[in-house]
Structures are given as structure tokens and as C-alpha cells.
Amino acid sequence: MSRRTVPTGPLLVVAAWAPELTGFRRRMARANKDAPRRLAIHLTTVGVGLVEAGIGTTSAIDRYRPRRVVLVGTAGVFPGARGAHPVGSVAVADTLVLASQAVADQTAYLPAILPARLATHRGMSRALARAGELASASVLCPVGITRAGSLTRRRERSFGAGLENLEAFAVGRAAARARVPFTALLGVANVVGPAGHAEWKRAGPAAARRAGEALAAWLLSEADG
DSSP states (O other), X not given: OOOOOOOOSOEEEEEXXXXXXXXXXXXXXXXXXXXXXXTTEEEEEOOSSHHHHHHHHHHHHHHHOOSEEEEEEEEEEOGGGTTTSOTTOEEEEEEEEEOOHHHHTTSSOOOTTSOOEEEOOHHHHHHHHHHHTOEEEEEEEOSSOOOSHHHHHHXXXXXXXXXXXXXXXXXXXXXXXXXOOEEEEEEEEEESSTTHHHHXXXXXXXHHHHHHHHHHHHHHHHHHO
């Protein structure tokens, strides 16, 4: 009988673009400048949007052969979910949904073999949520950011997700194809809708920083434990 191989590679922390890794870097540096090396952590950007993030994550997994993958980023909150995920909070993704409003409206369809829903790694997600006292969220992942108020309401009714993020589904699928445990930490930067972009520009850096800090705090406590 063959013995099951236990993954021994590094932790791979990814973000759509470099500013979203700032909070993680700073928190780790305050703890110990050598912490990323000591804990075997690699940080990289994978690109903005579903396509670029999928390509970038696949390339990073091939390069680093990680034992775990965590996405750090920002998200918008749908109006009906603001009570659970207020702007300024951090959420752990538990379910990721590939969004097509045309499919939801039954004017288009996805091929049956095309994955459209993905669960993050239960153990990692629950550990992060417990450690940081963070809420878990279902995350909608469309091709483009929802802007119109009418579309916001339709997407909220159609999919029932709390948050919106462009990259999480693609990163998760790349990790799933490689059989690597994955989860995502998202700082809530804005309310989805017409004012979302302006709000994200103001609050996005702080939201990403909080998500990165939450991940760093969990990893440091895990290492100490």
C-alpha cells in the first residue's frame, strides 16, 4: 500500500495587484523581518480579473509548488449584506460563485461541465474565521464590477451572495486543479452599486491592509502554537 504524500511546500499568498499585499508585508515585518522566510511563505501578484488571475495563479503554483494558497484582496458588499459585512470589516470566503447575469436570467447557459461554484478549504477558512473573529461570506465573481443599481439588485436576488470580488473564483479553481487547499481573505471596501468605485478608491487600501494583517496574525499565532 502506498503511503499518502503530505504536502511540504510553502504557503503561497497571492493578490490581484501589489498594493493589496502591503498590509501583510508590514505586519510580518513588525513581528520578524525573517518571518516570511522562516515560515516558508511566498508572495506574488496574479493579475486583475478572472482570466488574468487564473493564469497568474496557475503559473505561481507551478513555480512554487505550495502546500496552501491564500488570496488577499478587497470586495464590495451587496446592500442587503451590509449588516453581516460592514464596510471596513474583513471576511473569509466560504463559497465562490462564477457570475453570469445572462445565465441567471436564462438568456444564456453554461456548459454542464463548466464549474460555476466552488467551496474554499473548510479547515483553513474556519481557522481563519475563529482566529480573527471574522464572518464567513459567499462571494460572487463576475467578469466586471457591478455598477448600475438595477443590476446590483438583480444580482443580489439571483445569486444571494454577500460580497463581490473579481479574482477569487479563478484563484480557487487554479488551486483546485492543482489539488492545493485554498481560501480567501477579503477586506470589505465599498457597497456594490453606482458609488462603489469612488468608495473603493477611498477605502480600498485600508481594506486590503486589514485583510493582510488578519492573515499575518493567524500565521504568526499558528507558528507560535
